[in-house]
Amino acid sequence: MSLKKHILDLRKRREKVQLGGGEKAIEKQMAMGKMTARSRILALLDNESFTEFDLFVEHEARDFGMDKKQLHGDGVIIGTGNIYGAPVCVFAQDFTVAGGSLGLMHARKITKIMDHALKMRVPLIGINDSGGARIQEGVNSLAGYGEIFYRNTIASGVIPQISVILGPCAGGAVYSPALTDFVFVVDKISKMFITGPGVIKTVLGEEISMEELGGAKVHSEITGNAHFFANSEVECFEQIKKLITFIPWNNTQKAKVFPPREPKFKGKIEDIIPSDPKQPYDVRDVIKAIVDDSDFFEIMELFAPNIVIGFGRMNGQTIGFVANQPLVLAGVLDCDSSDKAARFIRYCDAFNIPIITLEDMPGYLPGVDQEHAGVIRHGAKMLYAYSEATVPKITVILRKAYGGGYIAMNSRHLGADFMFAWPTAEIAVMGPEGAANIIFKKEIEEAEDSNKMRQLKVKEYIERFANPYVAAAKGYVDSVIEPEETREMLLHAIEVSTNKEDHRPHKKHGIPPF
């Protein structure tokens, strides 16, 4: 053969394998409203940046007639590429090839690109669309999953790991996404569960649809397994690209710095907040009033919305925001919100992202269900995550900071570097009504008009203690600031913290209350 012939032969081979499961299977995939694995990778990555590995890999299964079957690429596409110029490693399971089922070589391809991502210290993005283990390959499939989980764990906190669920992801397969940092789902396309509707029907006789059991909405709103919800695959890829701009390539670097921009918000911050501490407002409006370009990228918007987490930029630098949301459940801390915030705080700490905490919360949510669900253990995660974090930690107390919640929301006592409070802040051991009822119990009971006496005592307590000055007098709050000064103060705090060093005693690892 002449050289030309060799090249033509390569092209022919490529063309054939790149079709995956063939035209019919591709048609079926499109009919389900899904893109193919290859088109997904191309849509996600910068133009012409995708470099494929292992295109010609073949499976080695011999049992159950598998020796007669050819599975192109063994049902998964792997490679490297760029997103806005940042290098990433990707894999995408190809549902058109044997339902994207995971066999030995399929798993080897995935672990190969994971090892590569870890060695090169670049983010890993995994697109999941698979029917699960390839039953014909038996225990080799289980081995494959285990080796993926192991690598997810070892790479955790070293490189960013992103999972995208664009089809079924069932049984053991769900644990790889669960071990990664961010999980993206798309309405009506993503389906995640340990045991599917079929098994549930056999065991329980209960009928439930895939969508109700483990659809995108369920995981975004109820279980908290997913971090980003999109209505289409294209929207999902836009979210992933945006996320990549906010995070560093690995844990030894900082996120890319963008040109600083003033917030678009032009009103007065103090007008956002009602002066009555019992009235709600949307804390995201406050965040938008202080971040560059008023661009706030919220994470887990639908799960535990009583706490808000996400990224924004200050002076071009990525900042992680944690903020109580008085608009939902009065902004209380509970099992879910503690869990959500604690994981985010640990993410920011692992990847050198400073944390700004905006506090306005009445305490932990009371109730038998909360106590029995382990609010002690879950709430402790917040204390652990904030105390453990060594990135710059800045807190602004907007209004209420009562009781255990005051301590948990990055107080001075857990190592906050800067503690600011607005003049509207109320830092106290509990709400004025509750406190007055206990402290002045005798006076209230013995008074002729106990109601009137109670009101009087509550008023007295509010005047004396429901303010930031008691805490400021002890140095627990560094500075009481006007709301309009907030951005300026935060920019200053971040600048001063640029070279922050804070070392912890050497240990193998801590034992957080998981």
Next chain:
Amino acid sequence: MEDKKQDLVDFVVDTRKYKTLLTTKCANRKPYKIPNPNEIISHIPGTVIELKKKEGAKVKEGEVILIHEAMKMLNKVLMPFDGKIKKIYVEAGQKIPKGHLMVEVE
């Protein structure tokens, strides 16, 4: 969330009432029920395989009332104290969810 302003409800934390929205999860939470020691409840979903006792039978503490198959195991459901079977709510072969009232004893 702007359009939800009309859904604001009173929400009590520490004797103070706040105006706020509820999450679906919070709105759907079930009130706590004190467990009744006379009710034998399933602790895991599964299938009732065999009933060992009849209604009205006198049963000693620790005797097997029924066999409940769950997760490929045959679980013995035992009498919690000396007493009588008051009413049986399940039959052999019946699939039951978690938290299902199986037998009432006294």
